[in-house]
Amino acid sequence: MSCAGTQVAPLEPVRNPSIVVLEDERRDIDAIRSELFTFSNRVRFVETYHDFVQAVETSEFDAASIDCYIGEHQKGQEALQLLRRKRPNAARIVLTHDAQLLPKLRPFADMVLLKGNMDEYSSVMSDAVRLGRARRIAHGLRQLGVEPGIASASLVLPVEPVQEEVIRENARAALRSLLISSGSAPELRELLVTSGWWSDFDVRLYIEMSAKEKLRTLIKYAGVTTEEFASILSISSALAEKFMSGEESDGWGLRPMAAERADQLLSVLAYVTRISDYEIELIADFWRMRHLFADSTEPPPWDNYGLGSFLLLGPDSLEACLTWIRTH
Amino acid sequence: MYNDKLYDIDATRLRGEAAILNGAYLYRLASITHCKMEDVLSGRGTLKSRDRGRFHMRQQQISYCANNVLVTFAEVLFHMYDVVLRRLGQLQPTRQVREAVRVKRCLAIFRVRGVSDLILLDSETVQIEFDPRIRGATVVYPAATYEVFLQFNDKVREVGKKGIVYPSARHSRDHCFALFDDETEQVDATSFTTMSVELSLIREDQNFNDPVQPCNPYEHKLHATMGHYRVLDNTVFAQAKADRIINPPDLPSSGYIDFVRRLYRTYPAQAVCPNSGSSARGTSA
Numbered sequence: 189m190s191c192a193g194t195q196v197a198p199l200e201p202v203r204n205p206s207i208v209v210l211e212d213e214r215r216d217i218d219a220i221r222s223e224l225f226t227f228s229n230r231v232r233f234v235e236t237y238h239d240f241v242q243a244v245e246t247s248e249f250d251a252a253s254i255d256c257y258i259g260e261h262q263k264g265q266e267a268l269q270l271l272r273r274k275r276p277n278a279a280r281i282v283l284t285h286d287a288q289l290l291p292k293l294r295p296f297a298d299m300v301l302l303k304g305n306m307d308e309y310s311s312v313m314s315d316a317v318r319l320g321r322a323r324r325i326a327h328g329l330r331q332l333g334v335e336p337g338i339a340s341a342s343l344v345l346p347v348e349p350v351q352e353e354v355i356r357e358n359a360r361a362a363l364r365s366l367l368i369s370s371g372s373a374p375e376l377r378e379l380l381v382t383s384g385w386w387s388d389f390d391v392r393l394y395i396e397m398s399a400k401e402k403l404r405t406l407i408k409y410a411g412v413t414t415e416e417f418a419s420i421l422s423i424s425s426a427l428a429e430k431f432m433s434g435e436e437s438d439g440w441g442l443r444p445m446a447a448e449r450a451d452q453l454l455s456v457l458a459y460v461t462r463i464s465d466y467e468i469e470l471i472a473d474f475w476r477m478r479h480l481f482a483d484s485t486e487p488p489p490w491d492n493y494g495l496g497s498f499l500l501l502g503p504d505s506l507e508a509c510l511t512w513i514r515t516h
Numbered sequence: 517m518y519n520d521k522l523y524d525i526d527a528t529r530l531r532g533e534a535a536i537l538n539g540a541y542l543y544r545l546a547s548i549t550h551c552k553m554e555d556v557l558s559g560r561g562t563l564k565s566r567d568r569g570r571f572h573m574r575q576q577q578i579s580y581c582a583n584n585v586l587v588t589f590a591e592v593l594f595h596m597y598d599v600v601l602r603r604l605g606q607l608q609p610t611r612q613v614r615e616a617v618r619v620k621r622c623l624a625i626f627r628v629r630g631v632s633d634l635i636l637l638d639s640e641t642v643q644i645e646f647d648p649r650i651r652g653a654t655v656v657y658p659a660a661t662y663e664v665f666l667q668f669n670d671k672v673r674e675v676g677k678k679g680i681v682y683p684s685a686r687h688s689r690d691h692c693f694a695l696f697d698d699e700t701e702q703v704d705a706t707s708f709t710t711m712s713v714e715l716s717l718i719r720e721d722q723n724f725n726d727p728v729q730p731c732n733p734y735e736h737k738l739h740a741t742m743g744h745y746r747v748l749d750n751t752v753f754a755q756a757k758a759d760r761i762i763n764p765p766d767l768p769s770s771g772y773i774d775f776v777r778r779l780y781r782t783y784p785a786q787a788v789c790p791n792s793g794s795s796a797r798g799t800s801a
Contacts, residue, residue: 370610372730391712392749395548395622402549455564458549462615474611486606515566516603516612 199352200384205317206230206249210240210267211283212258216303220253220283223310228317237263244274250320251279251313254297256289264289268296277323279316279345283309298345315346321383322347325359328376334362356385360469367467389466403450404432406457411472412496420499420506421449452506453499459513460495488512517760523583525636525681525691532641534681535632536693541761544581544624545588545713551622553708557581557699568661571669571680571694579699584690584763585623586773586787592621593715593743594686594775598660600717600733610734617731618716620748625761627707631699635672637682646671656685656777688777689787690763709756711749718744724772724789744791746770 205228211217212235224231232249234240237258244252252271256264264282271280282293282300290300298319299312323343326336337354359380366373380386394402407417418428423446457471464470474480476494481487489508490498499505522540526533536542544556555561559577562569572578582588599616635642638655649664657665672680679695716728720737723729728744747753747769754769756762764784771788780786 370614391548391620395551395710395712399550399552452564454549458547462619463611465611465614466620480609480611484607484609484612486608510564511566514564516606516608 199349199356201227201314202250202317202321203382203384204228204230205251205321205382206247207232207251207253207313207317208240208243208247208249208278209233209253210237210258210263211235211253211255213255216255216283219306220309223306224313226310227314237261237267240267241270244270248324249275249278250324251281251316253281253283253313253316256282256284256286256293262289264293265296268293272296277320277327279320279323281312281316312345318352319343319345319347321379322352322355325355325376325379325383325385328373328379329355329359329362332362332366332373332376334358356380356383360385364469364473367465367470368473387468389461389468391466399451399454400431403454403457404434406454406461406471407432409468409471410457410460410475410496412475416496416500420453421446422503449506452510456495456499456506456509456513486516488516518763518765520583520690520763523681523691526639529636529639530641532635532639532645534634534636536628536630536634538630539627540583540630541625541627541707541763542581542583542693543585543588543763544579544626545592545621546624548620548622548712551624551710553626553703553705554700556624556626557628557695557703559695559698568666570661570665571682573666573669577696577698579695580692581695582684582690582692584687585767586764586784587684587687587690587692588623589713589715589743589745589773590686590775591684591692592619593717593745593773595660596715596717596743597738597740597775600738604733613733616717617733618714621713621715623711623713623747625707625709625711625756627704628699628702629704631678631693631695631702633676633678634681634693634695635677635679637668637680642668656683658685658776685777686775687773687787688779689783707761709752709761711747711752711756714746714748716744716746718742718772722772724791727791741776742772742774744770744772 207224207228207230209220209231211220211233217233221231232243234243254264254267256262264284268280271278280297282297283303285303287302290302294300298316301309301312326338326340326343329336337358338351343351359376363373363377363380363386377386381388397405414428414432415425417432418425421428460471460474464474475496478494479491481491489512495509499509518541519539522537524535524537546556550561557579559579562572562578563575566574568574569578596616596619600613603613603616637650643651647664647668650668654664673696678697679693682692682694684692717731718739719729719731720739722739750769757765766784768788768790771790773788
């Protein structure tokens with residue numbers, strides 16, 4: 189995917205990024221805490237260099253904020269070098285009251301700031317977590333043998349929306365392909381979910397839904413059109429449209445047969461959800477997929493058509509699908 | 517609050533008549549799609565089924581539930597194990613096999629107003645009046661279906677009984693209930709609580725002190741007698757424990773459990789090997 193000349197709106201903020209803050213001055217800790225806690229509750233403060241080394245050694249994070257002076261010692265350069273070595277993907281932000289240090293540390297950091305302007309700090313940290321997250325995802329893709337589409341060296345503050353878009357689309361495509369072929373990449377998936385780049389199935393929310401809400405939700409995930417839905421249930425397009433928009437509430441226009449077929453369709457869609465390993469993003473793929481059971485001794489009746497297409501063949505197809513699902 | 521006195525079941529196993537009394541708690545591990553109050557005791561699930569079960573023929577109405585949460589977990593884990601092996605034998609695709617290795621379910625907890633006219637499977641009455649083969653070892657016959665039970669099911673339904681109380685073949689404490697009719701009206705709406713649960717089959721070499729390891733049935737031997745459960749709604753679970761509506765009351769929110777009957781001297785301590793259970797995604801093939 190090319191990013192040349194493309195205008196892309198900024199993506200959503202990273203949800204609950206992880207941040208490590210090396211800071212030992214109480215007043216600054218309080219100020220930083222009040223800024224960072226507005227967009228993350230995964231901020232870890234460490235007040236000694238020893239604790240900082242431990243934090244770097246033991247956990248992944250999106251960004252680090254470094255106070256150069258810990259006690260009376262200048263630890264900035266050492267901390268930055270440690271980060272480059274151990275956590276090269278994390279964004280490195282220096283915050284110091286020593287203006288003379290800034291040019292010296294700039295080559296090792298993604299951004300250097302003078303203490304005092306918390307609005308600027310907050311804005312930089314917000315960009316920093318995006319940078320760290322983009323680098324981590326790009327790194328995760330390379331580990332899977334997938335080119336993220338953006339050179340590592342070009343990922344600097346602030347990350348361009350178009351760069352994020354490229355990484356996002358490549359990451360989504362790679363994860364989709366991997367999951368469809370029954371592989372897994374739990375860390376990359378988690379990064380995408382917490383970046384708002386991959387949808388997660390909320391089983392608690394789903395359980396609370398009414399049967400009609402569940403059906404509407406799964407229809408949306410599967411990409412079933414209103415016309416297809418009307419055809420599968422043998423109802424009018426107008427009624428199907430009403431249902432899809434949430435207006436229908438009177439028992440399917442007094443047609444018990446339609447209600448029964450709706451319940452059957454819900455069971456079939458629930459099966460597709462399970463087959464998709466509760467991956468919302470894959471439900472549409474498995475709804476249409478053909479020949480999934482090609483090697484099976486007992487393939488389902490829809491295997492040559494794909495479930496979605498098979499259900500359009502006639503009124504008996506829904507029952508045939510359900511029979512196979514419940515028998516197997 | 518759970519009260520084990522609210523199940524009229526003859527502990528001496530002489531009398532076959534049994535009942536669930538007003539205020540008794542029942543537990544059902546339902547699908548996440550059909551887990552509403554109107555679903556759990558409707559018996560409609562098996563009406564649509566093409567498979568036989570322990571006490572139902574194809575498309576015969578029945579609701580299975582228990583008065584112990586671990587019974588519901590153990591029963592479903594065994595079923596998952598059985599399904600995985602069957603699907604492997606049918607050369608079903610990886611995805612279809614994997615679907616049964618780790619499942620999400622809805623644990624429904626509810627009080628009932630009472631269900632009477634049940635019959636206790638493990639009783640002298642059953643041996644004398646219904647089938648002399650149902651005794652001792654056979655009452656916990658481990659196969660999911662068993663011809664003797666299906667014949668018993670026919671006879672019990674013929675004489676108008678409303679259901680069967682029986683010991684689980686998968687867990688040695690408390691009781692299972694197979695209710696023949698739609699008993700939705702007996703569910704006390706004010707008590708109805710649900711929480712999501714994840715059940716996983718595990719590898720034979722799983723260390724019980726560790727989180728659930730990835731389990732690929734194409735590569736690993738499945739543990740033939742144990743699995744893992746994890747309650748996903750910890751807040752609801754903690755509240756249910758605080759309200760003392762969970763049996764057993766000391767149930768951890770996750771752990772490894774047997775799905776074979778065993779003697780437990782301390783319960784549930786010996787029945788559950790607690791574990792944080794943070795099973796990584798992609799625990800299967």
